[in-house]
Amino acid sequence: MFDLVKTSLVSSLILASIAGPSLASDRPFNLGKIATAEEVSGWDIDVRPDGLGAPVGMGNAIDGEEIYAERCAACHGDFGEAVDRWPALVGGEGTLASHDPVKTTGSYWPYASTMFDYIYRAMPFGEAQSLTPDETYQIVAFLLYMSDIVEDDFNLSHENIGTIKMPNRDGFFLPDPRPDAQPASAEPCMINCNVATNIIVRARDIDVTPESES
Amino acid sequence: MIDQGNKRGTLSRRSLIGGAVALGSVGLAKTTVATEPNTDNLPPNVSEWTPYLGDGVDANPYGMPSPFEEHVIRRNVEWLTASTESSVNFTPLHELEGFVTPNGLCFERHHGGVPEVIPSDYRLMINGLVDRELIFTLDDLKRFPQTNRFYFLECAANGGMEWRGAQLNGCQYTFGMVHNVQYTGVLLKDLAREVGVKPQAKWILAEGGDSSGMNRSIPIEKIMDDCIIAWAMNGEALRPEQGYPARLVVPGWEGNMWVKWIRRLEFGDMPYMAREETSKYTDLMKDGKARMFTWVMEAKSVITSPSPEKSIPEKGIHQLRGLAWSGRGKITRVDVSLDGGRNWKTAKLHGPVLDKCLTRFTMPIEWNGEELMIQSRAMDETGYVQPTIDALQAERGVNSIYHNNAIATWLVNKDGSVDNVRLG
Secondary structure: OOOHHHHHHHHHHHHHHOOOOOOOOOOOOOOOEEOOHHHHHHHOOOOOOOOOOOOOOEEOHHHHHHHHHHHOHHHHOOOOOOOOOOOOOOOOOOOOOOOOOOOOOOOOOOOHHHHHHHHHHHOOOOOOOOOOHHHHHHHHHHHHHHOOOOOOOOOEEOOOHHHOOOOOOOOEEOOOOOOOOOOOOOOOOOOOOOOOOOEEEEHHHHOOOOOOOO | OHHHHHHHHHHHHHOHHHHHHHHHHHOOOOOOOOOOOOHHHOOOOOOOOOOOOOOOOOOOOOOOOOHHHOOOOOEEOHHHOOOOOOEEEEOOHHHOOOOOOOHHHOOOEEOOOOOOOOHHHOOEEEEEOEOOOEEEOHHHHHOOOOEEEEEEEEOOOOOHHHOOOOOOOOHHHHHOOEEEEEEEEEEHHHHHHHHOEOOOOOEEEEEEOOOOOOEEEEEHHHHOOOOEEEEEEOOEEOOHHHOOOOEEEOOOEOHHHOOOOEEEEEEEOOOOOOHHHHOOOOEEOOOOOEEOOOOEOOOEEEEEEOEOOEOOOOOEEEEEEEEEEOOOOOEEEEEEEOEOOOOOEEOEEEOOOOOOOOEEEEEEEEEOOOOEEEEEEEEEOOOOEOOOHHHHHHHHOOOOOOOOOOOOEEEEOOOOOEEEEEEO
16 A cells, blocks of 8 residues: 555654654644534535435436426527536437537536436536535436436436446547647658648638727 | 725826826737837936835735736637636746746646635545545645645646647737646655555545536546645635635646545546536547547647747847747757747756756847748657647548647737638
8 A cells, every 4th residue: 555664763752752652653744623524524525427325315307307498598598408618417318429519418528427426516606516416316217317318207216327327328439549640750840841731711800809808 | 805906096097198198008918019218217317207206014914916907817718618717828938037936827727616615615536446444624734744846737628729720819829728836735655645645446436525626537647647636826815716625736747636525535446427528528539539638748848938829020130039838747858839839949948957847948040131930849858849730630630629739820910910720
């Protein structure tokens, strides 16, 4: 694991002089306090792809439609199609290799657990951590139903959220293949390099740069 | 801020003519336009600021820049995002010198606005696969052995609007999602020793206490290498928008992982696949598949002057200035081209040249009123060469959003104005 010899040496030196000999020798600085189970459970809200961490609860799309309309639709649209510049949650299947990919929970997100984790911790925008576990399962079930991943009466729960197969589950790859796009020779060209120098785009012409205020 | 406004009002009354003319005609983005000086202030006359007493030591308990530098600010692009609380602004790189970014100019990226964390109520929890789940106060953290390191922080989406062509006409908007400060904090490996990490722990989930509950997975090798829980930047407490009172520092890796307002670290045996590392910060390739866990920020450079905001005011000698950085280590060389990449000369690097840190470069240029197509190309100690946009597009297409570290081209027009352009 770690350098235990060094660790215990440091700790024994510190503890002997400051805290006395009764403290655990594998705790080098003796700082911080032990977290209680209650403290941990209040903050440990993450949900992993295998479902670990999912709070006890259940919900289906039939129930989810109502709470989605109430808590989500103002930004994301009645059908997850998005309002203004807020993210679309539904649609986009078959677009990822196109000129204009549409990345939604249905078309892009690889894990249903991520939907629960994110909605439960951060949504609705500006009212974070106000949804109950059951409400969150209902909303996720509704979004999965809207993307044709589950039926409307499917009861999503802590027991099965780790088993949902998302359409784009295999759309990601590891490990990072970079560095890429490197020149053929380790020493880059310095003189008379064969590069195109015609101006093909000018940002000035596109004219989307914010004007400086006067 | 109201006091500051009054103070600036007082100042501008005293230097009414000079100040008003300078700020009015300069505009806020263009700062190099020549303004007519007030000859009353020039030799042999006594300048208007000379006869009178200036402000006393109680006027500005926390000092601010000169009012004549009011244009040196972070700016955002309104159309980019749905709300300012989940948005980004940009560092004015073109106005800065050296390699340190002033705290108030460090770009901001928030996903749920800036929380107002009360330091006495701040807690950092470490749980999961550890021998002891512990909770630390801010004072606890400051009692650990301390580290002080300069690092750049760059958003993976820096330059993300430029994949398909030159779009935003500014150095600030195309390169400004980067800043460079000195962090003070505790190495995460020291905190790890304190909780006692179990052998099966391979990942950590870092989680923020803000309204987005920002969470990212980080492999344990990086955690045990150089990650820091920092509470200070450039010698003072973190700014609220940079994570006050404590943030994670992940040297060389994409800024999204540097979780601000950090409240919890969980050790686990697999990645957590949070929203930001699946639906965001994954790089969509031409075939519709996406790269995942592309953490390192590869070598990159930008010419900060001349640049679209820094035109060349007149013919003659000028100091071309720029910044280079690499998430893999030290910058070893920066080459500059004035003819669109046909011919290159090596620029001067200004030390200290530090690991995973912005590095300043300069090159003198003699401008005779001709058109120039200026570019810079960085290399790092791994031998990596900053690529062209054509090379990047050939590998990745145009939809990956993140990790655009391509060489940019600034066109210096015959009138000295400068444009962001794409060559082809």
